[in-house]
Amino acid sequence: MESVKRVFFSQKFILGSALLILFGLCVYPFAILFYTVLFPKEEFSLEFLSAVLSHKSALRALKNTVLTSFAIATLSGIIAIPLAWLVTRTNLPWASRFRSWFCLPYAIPPYIGAIAWIYLANPTTGYINQIFGEGFVNIYSYGGLIWVQTTFLYTFILLAALSALDKMDPSLEEAARLSGAGPFRVFKDITLPLIQPALWSGGLLVGLASAASFGVPALIGSPARIFLMTTQIYTFQKMGSMSGIFKAGALSILLLLVALALLLLSQKITSKKRYQIVSGKTARPSLIDLGPWKLPSVSVLFVLLFILFLMPLGSIILTSLSEVQGSFGSLGFANYHRVLFEMSETGRALWNSFSLGILSATAATALAILLAYMGQKTKIPGRAWLDILASLPYSIPGTVVALALILAFSAGFFGIGPSLYNTLAMLWLAYMVKYLSLAMKTIGDGYGQIDDSLAEAARVAGASWAESLKSIWLPLMKPSIVAAWFLIFMPAFSELTMTILLAGPGTETLGTLIFQLQEYADASGGGSAVLAVIVVLSVLITNTLVKIFSKGKYGL
């Protein structure tokens, strides 16, 4: 018994199991996806791939995806770059507050925005059209799709730019001013070229995220008959036939290639043009005096904040409270009562999302504690691959991850055990796979900050490896562990892209319920608005908790 216990708690056994799970979750499903599509009859064949490539709707989806992603990335840059400059380089009033307000959409799932904008700008009953006349704006259009995506994804470029600007040695810009260049000239000649690599990789991340997104294209694009690759995969998969699955699989390999191309491009740009712009000395940059431009700048930012954030937020709040949809009169909590207490699905969906969020956050954090240990604190050869493997599913579009999981685990684990299709276990695995890398990064940072000698001292004092993990590493890393947990819980709680493909009757979650209510079940009743308000509230609460627990290091 004692020897069994010793083996079970040995470093090799524990870390080995973690490694196995990593392979099972992050490598195996994708191998199966490729195998299914490329070896349809146990023999290599490009039949499915060429079939899907000659499929008109698939090609149109590819074209739409590439074009809208490009437009969204460009528009995001136009919004984010001046914003980043204003809040970091000028004496803009309330700069730090503007900064966190404008970063906030990063944490909110974009499909919430799609719902908000549908209430604002659907062609007949949208609030904007009620004010300015019917048909003033139509959200169901390319423009609408690009706009709603941009209102969330600009934060990717904003965050990249802010971090580059914060880290930059201020004397690089000061030297240019003393050379006689005015503030705008300095920005053009010095700042912009130096943060360019960060901007490019931020922009490519926007492209990647918009190519991978499902909620906004499904809610806004599909009614306008605008299909992107993700929504086309969804359509194929929902056909329910084997050929539908194969088509979906082939198209998702195509989507994977698009994503991979973007990732490689981003890697290339950042590695080629990386300048050393960080100084050892932390100095406050001298701020540019906006002078007479102070008031206009603040006004423009407030208007932008209103359009990007407050107006959509107001729209879902108003809709959730309106007892007669599409009218401003008679407000009350009737919708809340109906959705929360009269619909049986709501309680189930909330419970599913909540428990799945907790389970996947806990499991992924635990796994990350072991894997990050291997990556940071051991000398195992090939340990650099751990991070790469774990970040694979995070970079791969959720639609593709979901499809790979369906193919891999529909017949149980490696063909053993029951099918996981349409079970909560499948969703649990999906969230864990997708968000594992968030925990790996956060916890990896945590390990990096703690000196090895602390645990070595425990070992010398007689503690086993497992005991040193429990009594030294874990207590010291508590802030990173808590932050990692919340960073997974937050997106898992409201996930839609993967869930929509994986969930079945009885396993609906908050995301799929909102989607259903919005799509057909309760389109005129404001039910989706009620749940959208709940999602926004829980995001705000979780974000605040993360900020408090990590003492401002994580969270927005």
Place this chain on the structure above:
Amino acid sequence: MSKVIFKNVRKSFGETDVIKGFDFTIEDGEFIAFLGPSGCGKTTCLRMVAGLEKNTSGEIYIGDRKVSAPEEGLFVAPEKRNIGMVFQSYAVWPHMNVFDNVAYPLKVAKVSKDEITKRVEKVLETVELKGLEKRMPNQLSGGQQQRVALARGLVAEPDVLLLDEPLSNLDAKLREKMRKDIRRIQKEMGITVIYVTHDQVEAMEMSDRMVILNRGVVEQSGKPKEVKQSPRTAFVQDFLS
């Protein structure tokens, strides 16, 4: 080539006073060292001359021109002060080669191309960097980057050259050579120099006069030898010993 005058200059960050009533005149063509421990306010004084910090009250003159007087709402932006500056981190722009780095102040001033080439070449000769025009900063040693920064500070023939602990990141041998070179160039060009350092050897060796600062107050100023021989306060005696 100008005087620099501080008239009752104060600087506070929030509640704390960093500079408490600084009165001082730097003569035309003089080499002045601001010496003191870290946090004494010497870098803040320098950055106020550059216009990178705004004084809270008092007046600053460069030559005959008043460049900062908050009570009158007057503040001349750094790019309009005709000043050269060398930073502790060198601040050589990593995306430009040596020539473009040094030529930048002239480009901004819209000097003609031929004139730029001529003047950049001349200043690169002065700082002994000829032949390295096409090198990128990451191909240069620390000492060479330092010289690029110096050349860039001098190329537009500024009224005043400001140096913020320029030698603190160099090794001892190089530091000694740079000390001599900076002093030689200053004498050749007859330029007014303000040199900030915490190293008394540098201040003693290079400056015409030195100003010893402590907690935002001038403890003593004068010729290096005089200060060394007759320190007026216990702090100065302790600091120079």
